[in-house]
Amino acid sequence: xxxxxxxxxxxxxxxxxxxxxxxxxxxxxxxxxxxxxxxxxxxxxxxxxxxxxxxxxxxxxxxxxxxxxxxxxxxxxxxxxxxxxxxxxxxxxxxxxxxxxxxxxxxxxxxxxxxxxxxxxxxxxxxxxxxxxxxxxxxxxxxxxxxxxxxxxxxxxxxxxxxxxxxxxxxxxxxxxxxxxxxxxxxxxxxxxxxxxxxxxxxxxxxxxxxxxxxxxxxxxxxxxxxxxxxxxxxxxxxxxxxxxxxxxxxxxxxxxxxxxxxxxxxxxxxxxxxxxxxxxxxxxxxxxxxxxxxxxxxxxxxxxxxxxxxxxxxxxxxxxxxxxxxxxxxxxxxxxxxxxxxxxxxxxxxxxxxxxxxxxxxxxxxxxxxxxxxxxxxxxxxxxxxxxxxxxxxxxxxxxxxxxxxxxxxxxxxxxxxxx
Amino acid sequence: xxxxxxxxxxxxxxxxxxxxxxxxxxxxxxxxxxxxxxxxxxxxxxxxxxxxxxxxxxxxxxxxxxxxxxxxxxxxxxxxxxxxxxxxxxxxxxxxxxxxxxxxxxxxxxxxxxxxxxxxxxxxxxxxxxxxxxxxxxxxxxxxxxxxxxxxxxxxxxxxxxxxxxxxxxxxxxxxxxxxxxxxxxxxxxxxxxxxxxxxxxxxxxxxxxxxxxxxxxxxxxxxxxxxxxxxxxxxxxxxxxxxxxxxxxxxxxxxxxxxxxxxxxxxxxxxxxxxxxxxxxxxxxxxxxxxxxxxxxxxxxxxxxxxxxxxxxxxxxxxxxxxxxxxxxxxxxxxxxxxxxxxxxxxxxxxxxxxxxxxxxxx
Numbered sequence: 091x092x093x094x095x096x097x098x099x100x101x102x103x104x105x106x107x108x109x110x111x112x113x114x115x116x117x118x119x120x121x122x123x124x125x126x127x128x129x130x131x132x133x134x135x136x137x138x139x140x141x142x143x144x145x146x147x148x149x150x151x152x153x154x155x156x157x158x159x160x161x162x163x164x165x166x167x168x169x170x171x172x173x174x175x176x177x178x179x180x181x182x183x184x185x186x187x188x189x190x191x192x193x194x195x196x197x198x199x200x201x202x203x204x205x206x207x208x209x210x211x212x213x214x215x216x217x218x219x220x221x222x223x224x225x226x227x228x229x230x231x232x233x234x235x236x237x238x239x240x241x242x243x244x245x246x247x248x249x250x251x252x253x254x255x256x257x258x259x260x261x262x263x264x265x266x267x268x269x270x271x272x273x274x275x276x277x278x279x280x281x282x283x284x285x286x287x288x289x290x291x292x293x294x295x296x297x298x299x300x301x302x303x304x305x306x307x308x309x310x311x312x313x314x315x316x317x318x319x320x321x322x323x324x325x326x327x328x329x330x331x332x333x334x335x336x337x338x339x340x341x342x343x344x345x346x347x348x349x350x351x352x353x354x355x356x357x358x359x360x361x362x363x364x365x366x367x368x369x370x371x372x373x374x375x376x377x378x379x380x381x382x383x384x385x386x387x388x389x390x391x392x393x394x395x396x397x398x399x400x401x402x403x404x405x406x407x408x409x410x411x412x413x414x415x416x417x418x419x420x421x422x423x424x425x426x427x428x429x430x431x432x433x434x435x436x437x438x439x440x441x442x443x444x445x446x447x448x449x450x451x452x453x454x455x456x457x458x459x460x461x462x463x464x465x466x467x468x469x470x471x472x473x474x475x476x477x478x479x480x481x482x483x484x485x486x487x488x489x490x491x492x493x494x495x496x497x498x499x500x501x502x503x504x505x506x507x508x509x510x511x
Numbered sequence: 512x513x514x515x516x517x518x519x520x521x522x523x524x525x526x527x528x529x530x531x532x533x534x535x536x537x538x539x540x541x542x543x544x545x546x547x548x549x550x551x552x553x554x555x556x557x558x559x560x561x562x563x564x565x566x567x568x569x570x571x572x573x574x575x576x577x578x579x580x581x582x583x584x585x586x587x588x589x590x591x592x593x594x595x596x597x598x599x600x601x602x603x604x605x606x607x608x609x610x611x612x613x614x615x616x617x618x619x620x621x622x623x624x625x626x627x628x629x630x631x632x633x634x635x636x637x638x639x640x641x642x643x644x645x646x647x648x649x650x651x652x653x654x655x656x657x658x659x660x661x662x663x664x665x666x667x668x669x670x671x672x673x674x675x676x677x678x679x680x681x682x683x684x685x686x687x688x689x690x691x692x693x694x695x696x697x698x699x700x701x702x703x704x705x706x707x708x709x710x711x712x713x714x715x716x717x718x719x720x721x722x723x724x725x726x727x728x729x730x731x732x733x734x735x736x737x738x739x740x741x742x743x744x745x746x747x748x749x750x751x752x753x754x755x756x757x758x759x760x761x762x763x764x765x766x767x768x769x770x771x772x773x774x775x776x777x778x779x780x781x782x783x784x785x786x787x788x789x790x791x792x793x794x795x796x797x798x799x800x801x802x803x804x805x806x807x808x809x810x811x812x813x814x815x816x817x818x819x820x821x822x823x824x825x826x827x828x829x830x831x832x833x834x835x836x837x838x839x840x841x842x843x844x845x846x847x848x849x850x851x852x853x854x855x856x857x858x859x860x861x862x863x864x865x866x867x868x869x870x871x872x873x874x875x
Contacts, residue, residue, distance in 0.1 A: 137783035208765015208807030
C-alpha cells in the first residue's frame with residue numbers, strides 16, 4: 091500500500107521536472123490546446139455553423155481524424171503482438187511505450203468525438219441506466235464500447251507493468267498475460283467496428299463494401315508503426331533510453347507489407363468501381379477526377395497516393411529501411427498519405443453526391459482547422475507525459491525508495507547541465 | 512368514400528377519446544415502471560457531479576432566472592418515450608412556458624399519443640406535380656423550421672426535384688462514349704432523361720410547370736424499417752405505433768449517424784440556433800412534431816403530427832393545388848391511400864434497400 095501511495099507522487103514529480111526543451115514543447119502544445127478550447131467554446135455557443143459542415147456534408151475534419159486516430163490506437167498492437175506472442179526481445183523492452191501511445195490515441199479519439207457532436211452536453215444520454223445505450227442496434231454504441239474497453243485494457247496493462255517495475259516486484263503472469271492477449275484481439279476489434287460504423291450504410295455507396303474493415307486494419311498497422319518509429323527515434327535522441335535497432339527494423343518490416351496490402355486494396359477498389367462506373371462509383375470518381383466541375387479533393391487523393399507509393403518503394407528497399415536518416419522521411423510520407431486517404435479522402439466523398447444526387451463541396455473553416463491542430467496538440471501533450479513517466483520507470487530513475495536519491499541525482503544532473511552550458 | 516374524408520378517425524369521435532387514449536398508451540410502459548424509478552434514483556445521485564458542470568453553462572447563458580430554471584430542468588429530463596404520463600405532461604408544460612415567453616404568444620405543446628388501429632400512409636401522384644413548391648413553403652411555415660439569411664440557417668424538409676426531359680435528336684446520334692476509339696457505345700442515350708434522383712431543388716421560375724421538366728417531390732419516407740432508427744446510439748429517434756418516425760429533440764446528442772444512414776437525405780441538422788421570427792412562429796405544436804428545435808439537434812418531416820393526430824391533413828397535402836398529395840390510414844381499406852395502393856400503379860423509392868417506406872409514388 092505504501093508503495094502504491096508513493097507511486098503517484100514519484101511519477102508526477104518525475105514528469106514535472108525537465109529541461110528548457112521539455113517546457114518549451116509542453117508550452118507550445120498548451121497554447122495550441124488553448125486555441126482548441128476557444129474553438130470548442132464557439133461551437134457550443136454559436137453551434138457547428140462555425141465549421142464548414144452542412145446538412146449535405148455533415149461529417150468532416152473531426153470525423154476524419156477520429157477514424158484515423160482509432161487506427162493509430164490499434165497500431166500499438168504492432169509492438170504488443172511481437173513482444174508477447176513472438177517473444178521479440180527488443181520489442182518486449184518497450185511494449186509499455188506502445189500501450190502509452192494507445193492510451194493517448196484513444197483519448198484523442200474521445201476529444202474528436204466531443205468536437206464532432208452537436209450536443210456534447212448531452213453525452214450522458216449514452217450512459218447505461220441513467221441514459222439509453224442502443225445495443226446491439228447502434229454501431230456507434232459498439233464503437234464506444236470497444237474504445238472504452240481498449241482504453242481500460244491499455245491503462246491497466248500499462249500502469250500495472252509500470253507499477254511492478256517501480257516497486258521492484260515481479261509480474262503476476264496469471265493476471266497479466268490474459269489481459270495482454272485480450273488487448274491484442276481487442277485492438278483489431280476497435281478498428282473493425284470503426285469501419286463497420288461507416289460501411290454498414292447502404293445509403294452511402296462509397297463506404298458500403300466489405301473491404302472496409304481489412305483496409306482500415308492494414309492502414310492502421312502501417313500508420314501506427316510510422317508514428318511509433320518517429321517517436322522511438324525522438325526518444326533515442328533525447329533520452330537515455332536506448333531502443334534497439336531490432337525493434338525499429340521489425341516495425342518497418344510490418345509497415346512495408348501493411349502499406350503494400352493497403353495500396354493493393356485501394357487499387358482493387360478503383361478497378362471494381364470504375365470498371366462498371368455505376369452511379370454508386372460517383373463518390374470515388376469525385377475523389378479521383380472531380381464531379382460536375384468540383385475537384386477540391388482531387389490533388390489530395392493523388393498526393394496521398396503518390397506519397398504512399400514513394401513510401402512503399404522506400405520501405406521496400408532494405409538500404410533505405412535500415413538507414414535511420416532516410417527512414418523518418420518514409421514514415422512521414424506514409425503517415426501523411428494514410429492520414430489523407432483514410433481521413434478526408436474517405437469521409438468527405440462518402441457524402442458526395444448526397445443520396446439525392448446533389449454534388450457539393452466541403453470547405454473546413456479556420457476554426458475547424460485550429461480545433462483539429464489543437465486537439466492533436468492535446469493528444470501529444472498527454473502522450474509526452476505518459477511516455478516521460480514510462481521512460482523514467484523503464485530507466486529506473488523512478489523507483490520505490492529511490493525518490494530521495496533521484497532528487498539528488500536530478501539536482502546534480504541539472505547543475506551539470508547548467509555548467510556544461 | 513368522399514375524397515375529402517378525414518384521414519384518421521373522425522374528429523367527433525376523437526375528441527372525447529383523447530384522455531383514455533393517453534391512459535391506454537401509458538399501459539405498455541407500466542412494466543417498465545420500476546426501471547423508471549430506478550433511473551430517477553440513479554439520475555438524482557449520478558447527475559450531481561454533472562450538474563455543477565452543465566448548470567454553470569446554462570445559468571451563464573440565460574439572463575432570465577425562470578427561463579434558466581426551465582432549461583435546467585430540461586437538461587435532466589429523460590427520454591420522452593420512457594417517461595411516465597405525468598413526466599410527459601410536466602415536460603410539455605415546461606416547454607409551453609418557455610416557448611410562450613420566448614415567442615410572446617400562447618404556445619401549446621400537444622402530446623396526443625398514437626391512436627389505435629392507425630398506420631399513417633402517404634401517396635404522391637408524380638404525374639400531377641407541377642413543381643410549384645408550395646408544399647415546401649407551407650411545410651416551413653407549419654413546422655417552425657429555421658429561416659435565416661446565412662447558409663446553414665435555412666432548413667427545408669421537402670425537396671421537389673426538377674428533372675430535365677431528355678432530348679433525342681439526330682445530331683446526337685454519334686455523341687457516344689468512348690469517342691474516337693472506333694467503338695461506339697451509346698449516343699443519344701447519354702442525354703439526361705429524368706435520371707432518377709439527380710435534380711435541382713432550388714428554382715424559382717416565373718411559371719410552372721416548366722417546359723422540358725418533370726418533378727419528383729421527396730421528404731422523409733417514414734420507413735417501416737428505418738435505417739436511421741437502427742443507428743441512433745441513444746434511441747432518440749424511433750417509430751411511433753402509428754408508423755411515424757419521430758425525434759425527441761431534447762434527447763438528441765447531435766452525432767448525425769442517422770443523417771448518414773438515411774438513403775433519402777431526409778434529415779437536417781441545426782447547425783446553429785434556429786432563426787424563427789416571433790410573428791412567423793406557429794404556436795400550435797406537438798412535442799414530437801413541430802415544436803421549436805434547438806441548436807445541435809437533427810430534425811425531419813413527421814407528417815405534421817400536431818395536425819394528423821387531431822384528424823387533420825399534413826400542411827403539404829392541404830396546400831397542394833393539384834391534389835397530387837394524398838394522406839390517410841393504411842389500416843382502413845376505404846381510406847384514399849388504401850384505395851390508391853389497391854388500384855393505381857404504385858412504387859416506392861429505392862425499394863432495393865429494404866427500408867419499406869410508407870411514402871408511395873403512383874401514377875394514373
